[in-house]
Structures are given as C-alpha cells and as structure tokens.
Amino acid sequence: MKILVPVKRVVDYNVKVRVKSDNTGVDIANVKMSMNPFDEIAVEEAVRLKEKGLVTEVIAVSCGVAQCQETLRTAMAIGADRAILVETDVELQPLAVAKILKALVDKEQPGLIILGKQAIDDDANQTGQMLAALADLPQATFANKVELSADKVSVTREVDGGLETLQLSLPAVITTDLRLNEPRYVTLPNIMKAKKKQLDTVKPEDLGVDVAPRLKTLKVTEPAKRGAGIKVADVAALVEKLKNEAKVI
Amino acid sequence: MPVLVIAEHDNASIRGATLNTVKAATEISMFLDGQVEVLVAGHRAQAAAEAAALVAGVSKVIHADAAGLEHGLAENVTAQVLALQGSGAGNYSHILFPATAGGKNVAPRVAAKLDVAQISDITKVVSADTFERPIYAGNAIATVQSADSVKIITVRTTGFDAVAATGGSAAVETAAATADAGKSSFVGSEIAKSDRPELTAAKIIVSGGRALGSKEKFDEVITPLADKLGAAIGASRAAVDAGYAPNDLQVGQTGKIVAPQLYIAAGISGAIQHLAGMKDSKVIVAINKDPEAPIFSVADYGLEADLFIAVPELAEGV
Numbered sequence: 001m002k003i004l005v006p007v008k009r010v011v012d013y014n015v016k017v018r019v020k021s022d023n024t025g026v027d028i029a030n031v032k033m034s035m036n037p038f039d040e041i042a043v044e045e046a047v048r049l050k051e052k053g054l055v056t057e058v059i060a061v062s063c064g065v066a067q068c069q070e071t072l073r074t075a076m077a078i079g080a081d082r083a084i085l086v087e088t089d090v091e092l093q094p095l096a097v098a099k100i101l102k103a104l105v106d107k108e109q110p111g112l113i114i115l116g117k118q119a120i121d122d123d124a125n126q127t128g129q130m131l132a133a134l135a136d137l138p139q140a141t142f143a144n145k146v147e148l149s150a151d152k153v154s155v156t157r158e159v160d161g162g163l164e165t166l167q168l169s170l171p172a173v174i175t176t177d178l179r180l181n182e183p184r185y186v187t188l189p190n191i192m193k194a195k196k197k198q199l200d201t202v203k204p205e206d207l208g209v210d211v212a213p214r215l216k217t218l219k220v221t222e223p224a225k226r227g228a229g230i231k232v233a234d235v236a237a238l239v240e241k242l243k244n245e246a247k248v249i
Numbered sequence: 250m251p252v253l254v255i256a257e258h259d260n261a262s263i264r265g266a267t268l269n270t271v272k273a274a275t276e277i278s279m280f281l282d283g284q285v286e287v288l289v290a291g292h293r294a295q296a297a298a299e300a301a302a303l304v305a306g307v308s309k310v311i312h313a314d315a316a317g318l319e320h321g322l323a324e325n326v327t328a329q330v331l332a333l334q335g336s337g338a339g340n341y342s343h344i345l346f347p348a349t350a351g352g353k354n355v356a357p358r359v360a361a362k363l364d365v366a367q368i369s370d371i372t373k374v375v376s377a378d379t380f381e382r383p384i385y386a387g388n389a390i391a392t393v394q395s396a397d398s399v400k401i402i403t404v405r406t407t408g409f410d411a412v413a414a415t416g417g418s419a420a421v422e423t424a425a426a427t428a429d430a431g432k433s434s435f436v437g438s439e440i441a442k443s444d445r446p447e448l449t450a451a452k453i454i455v456s457g458g459r460a461l462g463s464k465e466k467f468d469e470v471i472t473p474l475a476d477k478l479g480a481a482i483g484a485s486r487a488a489v490d491a492g493y494a495p496n497d498l499q500v501g502q503t504g505k506i507v508a509p510q511l512y513i514a515a516g517i518s519g520a521i522q523h524l525a526g527m528k529d530s531k532v533i534v535a536i537n538k539d540p541e542a543p544i545f546s547v548a549d550y551g552l553e554a555d556l557f558i559a560v561p562e563l564a565e566g567v
Contacts, residue, residue: 011385013522016388016521017385017388017389019388019389026384026385026388026389038503093366094357094366094367095360095361095364095365095366095367098361117503118503120385120386120502120503121384121385122384123369123370123383123384123385123386123502124367124369125353125357125369126356126357126360126367126369127357128357129323129354129355129356129357129358129361130357130358130360130361130367131361132323132358133327133357133358133359133360133361133362134361137432138324138430138432138433139323139324139354139358139433140433141323141353141354142350142354144496154436157350158350158496158497159350159351159438159440159497160349160350160351160449160497160505161440161441161447161497162438162439162440162441162495162497163438163439163440163496164320164435164436164437164438164439164440165435165436165437165438166322166433166434166435166436167433167434167436168432168433169432169433172432172433177496177503178486178490178496178503179489179490179496214365214366214395214396214397215366215368215393215394215395216393216394216395216396217391217392217393218379218392218393218394219391219392220384220389220390220391220392221389221390221392222389222390223383223387223388223389223390226528226533226547226549228546229533229545229547229548229549229550229551230549230550230551231545231550231551231552231553232550232551232552234552234554235552235554235559235562235563235566236566238534238550238552238563238566239563239566239567241550242511242532242534242550242567246511246532246549246550248453248510248511248531248532249453249478249511249567
C-alpha cells in the first residue's frame with residue numbers, strides 16, 4: 001500500500017507576520033519558511049506506518065512555487081521515499097489544491113492520504129475534506145490515533161468535548177491533529193540521503209487542473225489592538241478591580 | 250433565496266454555536282429576502298428540531314432523521330445537505346456551518362461537491378458576498394469576496410452574538426433522509442461529562458499553562474477557582490501536550506477560540522498561538538511569575554506572582 005502525504009510550505013510558526021502597508025497582504029519577503037507543522041505530523045505518521053511494515057511507499061507532494069522543493073526534501077529526510085512538486089506561481093486556494101491532489105490520487109492509487117488538518121497561514125482547514133469529497137473517499141479529520149489494517153483504518157478523532165473513533169474503508173483520507181505523534185528530528189545523514197531521492201516536477205496543466213482562485217482578497221488589515229492594561233500589586237487589588245472597575249465577577 | 254444553517258446538536262438539544270451561526274445567517278439574509286432555514290440532520294432528533302424551531306429569526310426547520318445521521322458522519326451529512334440544495338442554481342444562496350469540530354469536518358466536503366470555494370471562520374458580514382476572516386492566527390484580517398453561485402461558510406462563533414434560543418415559532422418540515430454512504434462508521438466516543446459550562450459558551454474561563462507542572466497540580470490549583478466562579482476550564486497547548494489537561498480544553502489557534510467576559514490565564518506565557526484563541530475576551534487577567542511574559546501585553550490586569558500562591562488566594566477572595 002502507498003501513502004500520499006501532501007505538504008505545504010508556510011511562514012515558520014515562530015515568525016510574527018506583518019501586514020503590508022498597502023493592505024494587499026502580509027509581508028513574507030525574507031521571512032523564514034518551513035513545512036506546515038500539521039503536515040510534518042502527517043509525514044511522521046506515514047513513515048511510522050511504513051516502519052511497521054504496513055506500507056510499501058510514502059510519496060510526499062507539494063503544490064506551489066519552485067522553493068517547495070525544500071519542503072519536499074525535508075519530508076524525504078523524515079523518511080518519505082519520493083516526492084512530486086506540482087509547480088505554479090498562481091496563488092493556490094484549497095479547492096485548487098484538492099483538485100491537483102485528486103488528479104495525483106487517480107494516478108498513484110494510494111491506500112491512504114494523510115494531510116495536516118489546517119495550514120497555519122490561511123487557517124482554512126479545508127483541503128483534506130475537499131480531496132475526500134472529490135475522490136469520493138471516506139474521511140477522518142483531526143486524527144489523534146490511527147490504526148491501519150489491510151482493508152480498513154480505525155481513527156480516533158479530537159472533537160468538541162472529547163474523542164470519537166471512526167472506522168473507514170480504504171482508500172481513505174485522514175487529517176492530523178497535534179497529538180497524533182511527535183515528529184522526529186531530521187539527522188544530517190538523512191538530509192544527505194534525501195538529496196538523492198527522486199523528486200519529479202509537474203505543472204497543474206499537465207494534470208488537467210484549473211487552479212484559478214475563486215475567492216478574491218479585497219484587503220488585509222491589522223486586527224484591532226487591545227489597549228495596554230495595568231499591573232496590580234496583589235490579589236486583593238486584583239479582586240477589587242474585577243469587582244468594581246471591570247464588574248465581571 | 251433563503252440562507253441555510255446546518256445545526257450543531259446532540260439529537261436532544263441544539264448546541265450554543267448554532268445560535269451564533271443563525272445570527273450570521275440573519276445578517277446575510279438582510280441583503281436578501283430575510284429567510285433563514287435550519288437543517289437538523291440526526292437520529293431520533295425530534296426534540297432538537299423542535300428546539301431549533303423556537304430559535305429567534307428562523308423561518309423554517311428541516312428535519313432529516315436516519316440512523317446514519319446520528320453521529321454526524323461527514324459523508325452522510327454532506328449527502329443530506331446536497332439533497333436539500335438540489336441541482337442547478339440550487340435552493341439556497343448561502344449554506345452556513347458553525348466553525349466547530351463538527352462544522353469544520355463537513356463544510357469543505359459540501360463545498361467541493363458543489364465545486365465552490367469555502368469561506369472559513371468568518372468574523373464579520375460585509376455584504377452578501379464579502380466577509381472578514383482572520384488569517385495567520387489572527388495576526389491579520391482578510392476581507393474576501395466570493396463570486397461563486399452558492400457560498401459555503403463556517404462561522405467563528407466569537408464573531409457573532411447568539412440569537413435568543415426562544416421566541417421563534419418556525420414550522421418543522423420533514424425531509425427524506427439520504428442513504429448511508431457505507432464507507433465510514435461510528436465506533437465509539439469518550440466525551441467528558443461535566444457540570445461546567447461549555448468552554449466556547451462560558452462567561453468566565455480559568456486557563457492553566459505549563460507552569461502548573463503536573464496534572465495533579467493543574468487540578469488542585471485551577472479547579473477550586475473555576476468552581477468558585479462557575480467558570481469553564483481551559484489550557485494552553487503546552488499544558489495539553491504535557492498531559493496536564495485533556496485535548497478538548499485547549500484554547501488557541503488550533504484549539505478552541507473563546508471570547509468570555511473574563512479570561513484568567515494562570516502560568517501561561519502567551520505564545521502567538523494561544524493569544525489567537527482568547528484575545529477577543531472582554532477582560533483578560535494574567536497571573537505569571539515572569540514579568541516579560543507576552544501574556545501581559547494583552548492583559549487588562551496583570552499580576553506578577555507565583556501562581557501556586559496567587560490562584561488559591563484569588564479563589565478565597567472572590
């Protein structure tokens with residue numbers, strides 16, 4: 001069984017982005033870019049399933065600019081076997097990415113597709129569910145635990161109020177939540193090895209996919225700022241403020 | 250055309266997030282014909298459908314009932330929504346879901362089946378086709394416009410006030426339930442039973458961070474204050490990752506987004522990801538030993554103190 005793992009190149013989670021002064025977007029020139037943290041968890045899970053002998057090949061996919069190659073090399077350093085870059089300079093929205101992935105699912109016929117539940121840039125939380133819809137596959141989002149067998153997968157999901165477990169027939173789509181696993185640190189020998197692994201590049205038009213954006217961003221602005229508060233000396237002062245000034249208790 | 254809201258419910262009652270979503274739907278419908286309909290897709294969910302009919306501003310409730318809809322499986326709920334929407338131009342101009350674990354699971358599946366974009370987590374309705382939504386963990390607000398014939402939207406509940414749960418008198422109409430897709434099944438769940446208010450609906454939240462040091466200390470220090478205030482309990486990602494608190498208590502960019510009247514952060518440093526989940530709270534109190542902790546930059550009242558002394562003292566004092 002093959003696993004397909006889509007990965008996204010995003011602004012590193014430690015970077016605090018700034019809104020551009022002309023309100024056209026956020027400034028991502030010269031900021032550190034990394035693999036979306038949820039996607040790292042997805043790669044780790046796929047590699048662990050391979051290490052358990054349940055999977056024969058892990059294929060990483062990234063959609064976007066040429067620099068996404070770096071993200072794919074990271075995926076291969078974690079343990080993905082090969083990679084596919086779907087290269088385009090067009091702004092890709094989740095529906096377009098899902099359509100690209102659907103075309104690759106048709107071609108590669110994976111038994112499982114594991115994605116991050118959301119990317120930390122647009123915070124959309126859509127691509128996995130959209131891919132499942134387009135490929136007409138069952139889905140288990142926000143996975144906390146994955147148990148794979150030959151023809152089905154059992155997934156424990158993080159839901160409001162606790163956890164729930166679903167069983168899906170294969171092939172299936174899974175999206176990862178934070179506590180599914182802790183991704184390994186990539187080692188230098190594995191980074192070197194990853195450089196020799198196969199990385200194919202295709203264009204969206206080679207796959208017959210229309211990636212034109214559907215949503216138009218009219219402007220991007222700073223959120224309303226909170227006014228600076230005060231420090232209180234002790235608990236008694238805090239209680240007094242909450243009771244008499246803020247009147248919230 | 251009417252706006253459709255997909256209700257979040259437990260088959261017996263309507264969850265609070267539905268009321269905020271109806272509010273967003275009402276705002277959108279003001280640009281249209283003013284009709285807001287609610288779908289209750291469940292199993293033996295008559296009580297939930299009747300509760301939805303009482304919600305202020307709802308013109309019609311559609312109740313679809315089948316065993317396959319009991320646990321809100323994405324494949325089955327999607328099929329039900331698509332059946333209601335019909336083909337061609339469709340019956341609804343907008344289909345809204347609360348941006349809860351349930352809504353976020355289903356909405357993109359519906360959008361992709363209809364070949365339209367989804368607008369996630371809206372916090373403001375600008376017009377019938379233009380909405381505001383936070384990006385980059387709330388560090389920027391994007392105003393986006395959709396040209397799609399039907400808009401699939403998830404609603405961030407903290408962006409809209411809840412409409413009244415009673416006062417309405419909508420008709421309940423029964424719709425034929427769609428067949429079980431048969432590709433997924435519900436095995437079981439572990440839902441924590443608690444008398445506390447729901448985290449996303451609570452007026453007061455007491456949240457603990459990694460500084461608590463252990464699950465035992467977390468319970469010992471945070472619980473009495475929460476009990477005293479009738480508050481919900483929250484936690485930072487660091488505290489959840491360390492196992493001090495269960496995952497459904499996580500407040501932040503990738504956990505719950507909350508906006509209570511009072512948010513008390515004890516031993517939480519205030520990472521961007523955490524602030525994204527609580528900075529719209531009306532009053533924020535931070536209790537932290539570290540004077541440089543970023544949480545102080547968003548706190549209305551900051552107390553530089555050892556939380557193991559200050560929090561019990563606060564529980565005594567309130």
